[in-house]
Amino acid sequence: MSTEAHAAEGATGYIIHHLTPLHFGEGFWTLHLDTLFFSAVLGGLFVWFFKMAADKATAGVPGLVQNFAEMLIEFVDNQVKDSFHGHSKLIAPLALTIFCWVFLWNFMDLFPVDIFPLIGSIMGIEYLRVVPSTDLNATFAMSISVFFLIIFYSIKIKGPWGFAKELMFQPFGPWLLPFNLLLKLVEEIAKPISLALRLFGNLYAGELIFILIALLPWYIQPVLSFPWAIFHILIITLQAFIFMVLTIVYLSMAHEDH
């Protein structure tokens, strides 16, 4: 299963092969084609499904698709209402997108680890890593976008001076300005990093364990991979939920004027 590129044979090679993305380009301008492709396809799936529900949306008796979509909408709306008390047209749709997209990313983890690479190798694709959330670029892209939104709303709601004052004079007052600034900066920067790394770490570790299970003899595999997959159903939903809720909380903090 391992490839000439890595030259290493056996278990290590297998693991490395599975965790290497299909890449294109050099240095910073490298593109992980598999991450881009699968996240776009999954995003398309999400948009397609909800657009279908939205087109047929009626206030009467909902169909199956609309019912499911409304369930998610209501769930997300409740989360937003719980922690966000302002009025924003962006936050609820943003939260819905994050929840569904991250969930679909993570869901790719439940496919058997060898299926997609096998199909890929038949089609002549050497590397294929199908779970976008095991790519730091994907998780950081989302968390940095959220970070930009936090900065944007902080400045928009509190004004540039208000935001600067908050950075400089809180929590210890004007006399400890450098400490305040340092503390606040670390706090703000920690937000996107923790968001991205939490999701990445969970899914990367989960995928790694699936790969390790796949290395065992076939008769042991089901005993381990079955409970791990069931446990993972919880993990992938929970991670999507955490990402969404933290986004809502961070943005509502950005909206609060002290």
Place this chain on the structure above:
Amino acid sequence: MSINATLIGQMITFALLVWFTMKYIWPPLFDSLEERKKKIADGLAAAEKGQEQIILAEKKAIGVIKDAKEQSSEIVTLAQKRANEIVEESKDTAKKEGERLLLAAKAQIEQEMQQAKEGLRQQVADLALNAAEQILNAEIDKTKHQDIITKVSKQLS
């Protein structure tokens, strides 16, 4: 595992997805949810109103029934009174009629008695006259004793 241009691509995809959701997905679905909520609330309110109206209508119906009962009993009482009056009246008329009939009969009886007496008197007079005539035929002149005969016949009455 390095950060590279994939990040930018993912951010663009993410922005597009969020924009699309915000523009085309969230509003119609959310609106339909809100509309349904409103419909249900309206329906419940209407149902409550309907029940209130039923209670009102029941009260009204009870009132109407009570009125009708009162009226009907009044009518019955009036009718009984009127019936009693009619009975009394007819009794009176009957009594008067009876008395009248009685009087008429009495008068007729009197009249007939008078007639009979008259007839009898005439007959007795005739008979007496006849007898007397036959007795006196030979010796007494009818014209001569007419006065006496008339006196006698008058005494009979």
